[in-house]
Amino acid sequence: MSLPSAHLFIQTLILGILVGGVYALMASGLTLIFGVMKVINVAHGAFLILGAYLTYLLFQWFKLDPIISIAITMPLFFLFGWLLQKYVFSRIESPEQTSVLVTFALALILEGLLGAIFQTTARSVTPSYSTATIILATYRIPVTRLAGFVTALVVLLILYYVLERTRLGRAVRATIQDPRAAQLVGVKISMVSAFTFALGVSTAAAGGSLLSMIYTFNPASQGDWVAKTLAIIVLGGMGSLPGALIASLILGVMEQLTAIIVTLYWSPIVFYVFLFLTLIVRPQGLMGEVIREKG
Amino acid sequence: MPMLQLDNVFASYIPGVEILRGVSLRVEQGEIVCLVGPNGAGKSTVLRAVSGFLKPSKGSITFNGKSIGGMPPQKILTEGITHVPQGHSVFPKMTIHENLLMGAFTVMDQKVIEQRLEKVYSLFSWLKIRSKEKAGNLSGGQQKIVEIGRALMLEPPLMILDEPSLGLAPKTMSELFENIRELNRNGLTILMVEQNAREGLASAHRGYVLELGKDKFEGTAKELLDSPEMAKLYLGGSTDEDSYRRRRGRWA
Numbered sequence: 001m002s003l004p005s006a007h008l009f010i011q012t013l014i015l016g017i018l019v020g021g022v023y024a025l026m027a028s029g030l031t032l033i034f035g036v037m038k039v040i041n042v043a044h045g046a047f048l049i050l051g052a053y054l055t056y057l058l059f060q061w062f063k064l065d066p067i068i069s070i071a072i073t074m075p076l077f078f079l080f081g082w083l084l085q086k087y088v089f090s091r092i093e094s095p096e097q098t099s100v101l102v103t104f105a106l107a108l109i110l111e112g113l114l115g116a117i118f119q120t121t122a123r124s125v126t127p128s129y130s131t132a133t134i135i136l137a138t139y140r141i142p143v144t145r146l147a148g149f150v151t152a153l154v155v156l157l158i159l160y161y162v163l164e165r166t167r168l169g170r171a172v173r174a175t176i177q178d179p180r181a182a183q184l185v186g187v188k189i190s191m192v193s194a195f196t197f198a199l200g201v202s203t204a205a206a207g208g209s210l211l212s213m214i215y216t217f218n219p220a221s222q223g224d225w226v227a228k229t230l231a232i233i234v235l236g237g238m239g240s241l242p243g244a245l246i247a248s249l250i251l252g253v254m255e256q257l258t259a260i261i262v263t264l265y266w267s268p269i270v271f272y273v274f275l276f277l278t279l280i281v282r283p284q285g286l287m288g289e290v291i292r293e294k295g
Numbered sequence: 296m297p298m299l300q301l302d303n304v305f306a307s308y309i310p311g312v313e314i315l316r317g318v319s320l321r322v323e324q325g326e327i328v329c330l331v332g333p334n335g336a337g338k339s340t341v342l343r344a345v346s347g348f349l350k351p352s353k354g355s356i357t358f359n360g361k362s363i364g365g366m367p368p369q370k371i372l373t374e375g376i377t378h379v380p381q382g383h384s385v386f387p388k389m390t391i392h393e394n395l396l397m398g399a400f401t402v403m404d405q406k407v408i409e410q411r412l413e414k415v416y417s418l419f420s421w422l423k424i425r426s427k428e429k430a431g432n433l434s435g436g437q438q439k440i441v442e443i444g445r446a447l448m449l450e451p452p453l454m455i456l457d458e459p460s461l462g463l464a465p466k467t468m469s470e471l472f473e474n475i476r477e478l479n480r481n482g483l484t485i486l487m488v489e490q491n492a493r494e495g496l497a498s499a500h501r502g503y504v505l506e507l508g509k510d511k512f513e514g515t516a517k518e519l520l521d522s523p524e525m526a527k528l529y530l531g532g533s534t535d536e537d538s539y540r541r542r543r544g545r546w547a
């Protein structure tokens with residue numbers, strides 16, 4: 001264990017924040033879906049990896065830049081998510097209780113299918129700038145990380161705009177806050193659920209595209225990613241978008257700092273210990289609300 | 296023809312356990328009708344059957360001559376009946392402005408929404424002044440006004456109010472009833488449930504007493520208020536402990 005110099009410390013902080021931004025995008029859909037439907041989508045990691053493979057194919061076949069490919073993968077996943085919720089998940093009774101099992105099964109199916117097609121080889125998308133770095137005031141910043149961060153930010157801002165400024169987005173928030181009152185003013189919960197699920201899955205597409213150029217992945221990576229994004233939304237408070245953002249930045253910075261102070265292998269351990277300690281003090285997570293029983 | 300008519304309505308939450316056992320009542324255009332009765336009599340259940348949140352198992356419900364019994368709630372809403380439920384139902388983390396907009400969720404015409412917003416703001420001017428405040432931070436009485444304002448965004452011919460005065464301080468309560476009478480003078484027809492029978496009936500034209508899922512008495516508000524039987528049975532008001540219990544939690 002060694003303490004880093006101030007320069008290295010700031011360098012690490014920058015990297016942590018860049019990674020954290022991408023995590024925030026990856027976790028946003030998961031927390032949103034939970035907020036509206038009280039469903040834990042264990043297939044979220046598989047959606048991320050599916051998005052990564054789609055980006056990989058678009059790159060292999062058409063030399064399409066992974067960031068540009070988001071313009072294709074997001075709408076496609078939106079449609080996929082909508083159909084999945086409307087025709088499959090909506091048929092499941094008491095989703096609060098069974099969703100974990102059902103989405104876990106879906107994750108395994110997706111992992112199996114991807115394994116059959118792509119085997120277990122670790123892949124990654126390597127655009128021309130994949131090894132480039134820029135130097136900003138003596139700090140080295142990998143271009144893919146910076147581009148990933150900026151893209152994540154843009155997608156999150158669009159998501160924020162949809163939720164805050166549009167009629168459907170307002171209906172989503174209303175349903176999170178009080179589903180019965182939402183019905184009272186004419187919101188159809190089934191429609192809002194389909195929209196939310198579609199939105200959540202489409203953010204996984206964007207997250208997957210970024211993942212594909214920043215990390216290597218194979219079908220089994222879905223397990224790591226669902227664990228990571230779940231940990232983020234539990235820390236941030238299930239259902240809270242701002243919470244997910246803060247937790248993502250904490251995770252990103254903590255991982256990077258642990259990696260230079262101790263070793264890379266300690267990163268997850270330190271984060272999970274932090275998560276447990278936080279939950280002991282705040283069982284509802286950083287920005288979560290204590291669930292009240294309604295009379 | 297009455298605006299709203301219930302004829303021998305039966306309804307249950309659990310099959311076989313009938314909560315409403317033959318309720319008949321009517322609301323004429325321009326009236327305030329007050330439904331009173333003891334806890335658990337089924338008052339809220341009557342309102343839920345009207346707004347479609349509970350399907351009646353038997354009997355008919357007509358609105359302006361059209362049968363609405365068993366229609367989905369969204370459909371009944373667009374027919375022109377809005378329901379302000381018991382307890383609190385504002386969207387707590389939305390601003391007053393956004394809460395009102397949610398009231399017009401089923402309205403597509405942006406111009407119409409603007410006009411109605413102005414109308415609600417002119418009825419309750421403090422709503423406009425505080426439009427950017429989160430509804431969850433308002434007092435109970437203020438939240439009730441937001442809920443009523445939200446329901447007005449549909450310009451409904453009929454509003455049903457479930458115990459609007461529940462948990463309010465006496466002064467706020469009388470202001471609320473004054474607001475309700477004012478809305479009625481402006482043409483809104485109201486079916487209201489009140490635990491606080493004396494105050495409720497005092498603001499109403501006619502009333503019904505509901506007991507064990509059946510309408511037991513009907514009369515003008517004055518008749519009910521003056522009847523010695525009623526006075527003994529129902530006009531004592533609820534006990535403090537009772538209203539404390541009922542104030543907790545949101546709407547049931």
Ligand SMILES: Nc1ncnc2c1ncn2[C@@H]1O[C@H](COP(=O)(O)OP(=O)(O)OP(=O)(O)O)[C@@H](O)[C@H]1O
Nearest residue numbers: 308309314333334335336337338339340341381490
């Ligand atoms: N969702 C529900 N499921 C099952 N039973 C219910 C449900 N809601 C109400 N009940 C039962 O129906 C009966 C009538 O309830 P309701 O809420 O209509 O009474 P109320 O007259 O409005 O009483 P209060 O004055 O307490 O509001 C009660 O016995 C209650 O326990």
Ligand SMILES: [Mg+2]
Nearest residue numbers: 338339340381
């Ligand atoms: Mg009631």
